Amino acid sequence: MALGDVGKLLLIVGAVIVVIGGALVLLTRLGVTQLPGSISVSNGSFSFFFPVAFCVVISVVLTVVINLIVRLRQ
Numbered sequence: 820m821a822l823g824d825v826g827k828l829l830l831i832v833g834a835v836i837v838v839i840g841g842a843l844v845l846l847t848r849l850g851v852t853q854l855p856g857s858i859s860v861s862n863g864s865f866s867f868f869f870p871v872a873f874c875v876v877i878s879v880v881l882t883v884v885i886n887l888i889v890r891l892r893q
Contacts, residue, residue, distance in 0.1 A: 851876075 856872035
């Protein structure tokens with residue numbers, strides 16, 4: 820792999836990370852992370868929060884997007 824190809828790959832990965840980060844900030848401001856099905860446990864000074872429903876939604880969206888990209892490249 821040539822050095823120029825590695826540079827292009829790093830730019831694409833960086834752009835994807837920026838887009839994902841922006842989407843997460845936007846979704847958090849819209850309150851999407853508080854979907855029903857989230858696990859929240861707090862006990863004294865310990866608290867744990869895992870957004871199960873949000874993870875399922877993100878998984879479905881990414882699956883659809885990746886499948887569309889693969890089908891368009893063929």
